[in-house]
Amino acid sequence: MSDAPTRPYEALLLLSFGGPEGPEDVVPFLENVTRGRGIPRERLAEVGQHYFRFGGVSPINAQNRVLLDALRKDLAEQGIDLPVYWGNRNWAPYLVDTLRELAADGHRRVLVLATSAYANYSGCRQYRENLAAALTQLREEGAPGAAGLRLDKLRHFYNHPGFVRPMVDHTLAALAELPEGVRDGARLAFTTHSIPSALADTSGAPGDPARGRPGGAYVAQHLETARLVAEAVAEATGVAGRPWELVYQSRSGSPQTPWLEPDIGDHLAAVHAAGAPAVVMVPIGFVSDHMEVVYDLDTQAKEQAEALGLPVSRARTVGADPRFAAAVRDLVLERAASARGERPERCALGALGPSHDLCPTDCCPAARSALPAAAGEDWKDQP
Numbered sequence: 001m002s003d004a005p006t007r008p009y010e011a012l013l014l015l016s017f018g019g020p021e022g023p024e025d026v027v028p029f030l031e032n033v034t035r036g037r038g039i040p041r042e043r044l045a046e047v048g049q050h051y052f053r054f055g056g057v058s059p060i061n062a063q064n065r066v067l068l069d070a071l072r073k074d075l076a077e078q079g080i081d082l083p084v085y086w087g088n089r090n091w092a093p094y095l096v097d098t099l100r101e102l103a104a105d106g107h108r109r110v111l112v113l114a115t116s117a118y119a120n121y122s123g124c125r126q127y128r129e130n131l132a133a134a135l136t137q138l139r140e141e142g143a144p145g146a147a148g149l150r151l152d153k154l155r156h157f158y159n160h161p162g163f164v165r166p167m168v169d170h171t172l173a174a175l176a177e178l179p180e181g182v183r184d185g186a187r188l189a190f191t192t193h194s195i196p197s198a199l200a201d202t203s204g205a206p207g208d209p210a211r212g213r214p215g216g217a218y219v220a221q222h223l224e225t226a227r228l229v230a231e232a233v234a235e236a237t238g239v240a241g242r243p244w245e246l247v248y249q250s251r252s253g254s255p256q257t258p259w260l261e262p263d264i265g266d267h268l269a270a271v272h273a274a275g276a277p278a279v280v281m282v283p284i285g286f287v288s289d290h291m292e293v294v295y296d297l298d299t300q301a302k303e304q305a306e307a308l309g310l311p312v313s314r315a316r317t318v319g320a321d322p323r324f325a326a327a328v329r330d331l332v333l334e335r336a337a338s339a340r341g342e343r344p345e346r347c348a349l350g351a352l353g354p355s356h357d358l359c360p361t362d363c364c365p366a367a368r369s370a371l372p373a374a375a376g377e378d379w380k381d382q383p
């Protein structure tokens, strides 16, 4: 056991968003998501309707269960003994309950995989705030083992080949769904969650060259993944110079606050007006085909495209692709080696290089006042 390749880590925690699993869950789920976040009531009522259209069930929890199975299968196949747990920010199984169980099971050093590939407040620091709040609650409860829990978060994986290559295959499959006559002329619209522009500009670590430029590390990292996918698609199809762009979806918040633009709907209208024969939507911002994908793209954006008479298709997200599960294993082994003081190879495609392991103080700051965040340099409460 002492020479385990995952040493000093004893468990892996899959940390995700969570979603409702029936109509009665929808309103309490949305209350969890938006507590203290200043989302207009009309927007909440509208988003509730998206969930009710799907019977009140978000696909995200089922997808995380499949991902859990894929991670466990990959580790088992490699002979790696590392238990994998799952907890959410906004719905059961709640993070705090999973951490209580992890501690009771005797685990001390735990790696965390957040289902968010890019640097930004919602996808990084907010998860670290959730970890800090859960740890604090468990320590106050006196939960067995909680005082010794030490959590480390895996680095951002947007440029890992195990994330990029499945997206390339899925983009090729989505191109193949288009009528043959428009396939070679189809544009690629890479989509991600819009966020407030002010949060985008400060995303990433303080020393990141992209930080402080418009869109910050959030946009720079997405542009990199989009470029990597577009280049691989060009190579596979033999179609050079296919136009692509990064566009946004799922805008929330007050209309007076600037968020990243253009929205996918406006983009589809603009490229249609400019004569584009077809568009493939590639949701690189998400890890699974959850509600933002099946409603905002497959329902809303597809209706808009149909009204325009513009052929569109949508690439699947990475989901539980075995290459993604293998990438997670790679990140686990890499981080474990680093924690043992070794200098492992840190796999990353493209020009930006591997992300930092430990978020520095003031990485991906919140717009509002700062809350304690675990698994970063600003978490001083580590045993």
Ligand SMILES: CC1=C(CCC(=O)O)c2cc3nc(cc4[nH]c(cc5[nH]c(cc1n2)c(C)c5CCC(=O)O)c(CCC(=O)O)c4C)C(CCC(=O)O)=C3C
Residues within 6 Å of the ligand: 017, 018, 019, 020, 030, 033, 034, 037, 039, 043, 044, 047, 058, 059, 060, 115, 116, 117, 120, 122, 123, 193, 194, 195, 196, 250, 251, 252, 253, 285, 286, 290, 291, 292
């Ligand atoms: C960057 C980002 C990701 C991607 C990275 C990651 O995956 O972490 C993401 C993922 C997700 N967002 C999700 C759902 C929601 N997001 C909301 C609201 C917001 N998201 C934001 C950002 C992000 N969100 C922001 C800045 C807000 C405004 C409020 C706030 O500042 O917090 C709201 C409230 C209603 C609304 O306003 O839309 C809901 C219901 C689901 C679950 C889907 C399902 O159920 O299948 C998932 C995976």
Ligand SMILES: [Fe+2]
Residues within 6 Å of the ligand: 119, 120, 124, 125, 204, 205, 359, 363, 364
């Ligand atoms: Fe961060």
